[in-house]
Amino acid sequence: MQAPGSTTIPALDVNAPDFSITSPEVHAAREESWYATTPYGIAVLRYEQVSRLLKHPKLRQGSVSWPAHHGVTEGPFAEWFASWILNKEGDEHHRLRRLMNPAFSPKLIGGLVPRFQALATELIDNFEQPGQCEFVSEFAEPYAARVIAIMLGIPEEEWPIIARESVTIGLALGVTIREDLPEIEAALKNLYAYCDDLIADRRANPREDFVTALVNAAHGDDARLSDTELRDAMVLLIFGGFDTTRNQLGLAMQTFAQNPDQWALLAEQPELGRAAVEEVMRVNPTVRWVTREVLEDFEYEGVELKAGTTLHLYTESAGTDPRVFEGGFDIAAERKPHYGFGGGAHHCLGHFVARSDMSEALPLLARKMRDLQLLPGSEWLPDSGNTGPMRLPIAFTPGN
Numbered sequence: 001m002q003a004p005g006s007t008t009i010p011a012l013d014v015n016a017p018d019f020s021i022t023s024p025e026v027h028a029a030r031e032e033s034w035y036a037t038t039p040y041g042i043a044v045l046r047y048e049q050v051s052r053l054l055k056h057p058k059l060r061q062g063s064v065s066w067p068a069h070h071g072v073t074e075g076p077f078a079e080w081f082a083s084w085i086l087n088k089e090g091d092e093h094h095r096l097r098r099l100m101n102p103a104f105s106p107k108l109i110g111g112l113v114p115r116f117q118a119l120a121t122e123l124i125d126n127f128e129q130p131g132q133c134e135f136v137s138e139f140a141e142p143y144a145a146r147v148i149a150i151m152l153g154i155p156e157e158e159w160p161i162i163a164r165e166s167v168t169i170g171l172a173l174g175v176t177i178r179e180d181l182p183e184i185e186a187a188l189k190n191l192y193a194y195c196d197d198l199i200a201d202r203r204a205n206p207r208e209d210f211v212t213a214l215v216n217a218a219h220g221d222d223a224r225l226s227d228t229e230l231r232d233a234m235v236l237l238i239f240g241g242f243d244t245t246r247n248q249l250g251l252a253m254q255t256f257a258q259n260p261d262q263w264a265l266l267a268e269q270p271e272l273g274r275a276a277v278e279e280v281m282r283v284n285p286t287v288r289w290v291t292r293e294v295l296e297d298f299e300y301e302g303v304e305l306k307a308g309t310t311l312h313l314y315t316e317s318a319g320t321d322p323r324v325f326e327g328g329f330d331i332a333a334e335r336k337p338h339y340g341f342g343g344g345a346h347h348c349l350g351h352f353v354a355r356s357d358m359s360e361a362l363p364l365l366a367r368k369m370r371d372l373q374l375l376p377g378s379e380w381l382p383d384s385g386n387t388g389p390m391r392l393p394i395a396f397t398p399g400n
Contacts (some may be wrong), residue, residue: 010036012043020383021288022316030317034301041310043289047325049301050318050339053311054290058298062291062310070177076185077172083232109210109356115150116360119143124368132375135253135392136246139365144245147357148238151210152198165191166242173386188235195234199227245357247286247381247388248340252276252362254389255284257372259329266331267370267399270363276331277358278338282319283329285340286388289314315339369396 010029013019020026029036030045037043044050053059067078123143127133145159145166168187171180202215214234217225225233256263266276289312294305305311319325319338327333375393 009033012036012038014038014040014043014384021314021387022284022383026314026317027320030321035303038312041312042305044311044313045317045321047318047321047323047336050290050313050315053292053300053313054339056292056300058295058305059292059311060295062293062312065293067172067177072178072181075181076188077181080188080232080235081172083229084236109151112150113356113360116147116357117364119146119150119156120361120364121368124365131398132393132395135394136250136389137391140246140249140389140392143249143357143361144242147245148241151241152238153207153209153211154198161190161194162238162242165194166239169239170243191235191238192231195231195238198234199230243386244286247386248277248281248358249361250389250392251284251286251387252280252358253365253372253392253394254374255280255329256366257374257394260372262329262331263366263372264370266363267366270367272331273359273363274355276362277355278335279329279331279333280362281340282325282335282338283316285315285319285338286386287340288316288384288387290339313339368399369394370399371397 010032034046034049123139145163146156149156165187172184202212206212292311294309373395377393379391381387
């Protein structure tokens with residue numbers, strides 16, 4: 001494979017223990033070629049090519065075979081993973097998306113904004129030490145889990161269940177999925193039971209809420225959600241909503257600690273909260289790559305792409321491509337769209353929820369936590385696939 005006008009195609013060893021998807025090595029490769037080779041297929045590095053390939057008709061969502069790659073081909077987890085709307089194509093994907101969309105309406109989610117604001121304020125005010133916190137356990141994790149509880153209409157004090165089971169299911173996205181499978185399937189069973197109870201309650205006692213909107217999509221004929229599809233979708237939304245928000249909030253604090261002028265600007269102009277979320281996700285997304293698989297042979301920019309080839313579309317590399325984005329991190333700048341929520345037909349269904357809860361949290365954090373300083377002792381997930389901090393100690397000057 002050879003890119004036009006390029007003499008060498010860079011190779012990235014993504015299996016190396018110290019490999020980082022946001023490293024100078026990857027950025028240097030982006031300057032040599034629009035793509036690089038990896039042990040898992042092709043890494044697409046530039047914004048223009050990522051934009052086009054996300055929507056290419058000869059590519060499909062690429063993560064569908066992940067469990068099978070690790071020998072997990074049957075059982076509850078394999079069945080649930082195959083049910084994901086993310087892993088469906090064509091008419092089936094469009095049917096599921098059409099039926100589930102009403103649950104994510106701006107009207108339903110917008111009505112929860114005051115609750116998100118009150119929750120963020122409560123968590124910040126309850127930090128154990130004034131001027132210091134371990135951000136993941138004291139804010140990001142309870143905030144993400146309690147937002148899910150608010151959406152589901154369950155007692156917020158049950159958030160540790162959501163967090164614990166979601167973290168365990170998240171092990172399935174790692175290379176030890178086969179070894180962790182008993183724990184993963186036990187957590188999945190617990191969330192299934194949780195969702196079954198919620199569905200039964202809303203069928204008996206409908207409300208103007210997220211769960212009722214989903215339940216209403218599960219009546220009658222084959223064009224509606226089946227009971228299994230409804231339950232599978234709810235578990236995915238619990239897991240995905242928790243994992244993305246928790247990780248992205250931690251990454252936001254890392255980014256703002258490195259850009260103190262922008263943190264001060266956000267404190268003074270809270271109306272920039274939504275723009276702050278977009279700018280953080282442009283330069284420091286939790287979803288480091290979006291995966292596609294080639295359905296049939298075709299040529300793209302002089303490169304022969306064979307059926308079955310995996311493409312990893314690097315979201316951070318695309319979002320910081322100097323051909324498209326000028327200047328550094330700037331929450332007041334006008335930018336082209338980032339791909340932290342994917343793109344094309346498989347654009348994240350829950351993006352409006354994540355955008356809403358984070359855009360309320362960040363301005364409040366900026367106002368109440370001035371002069372951010374990252375402390376020693378942070379722990380991080382690997383900088384590939386989905387990433388974020390597991391521990392993030394932070395010092396700050398308390399604000400009002």
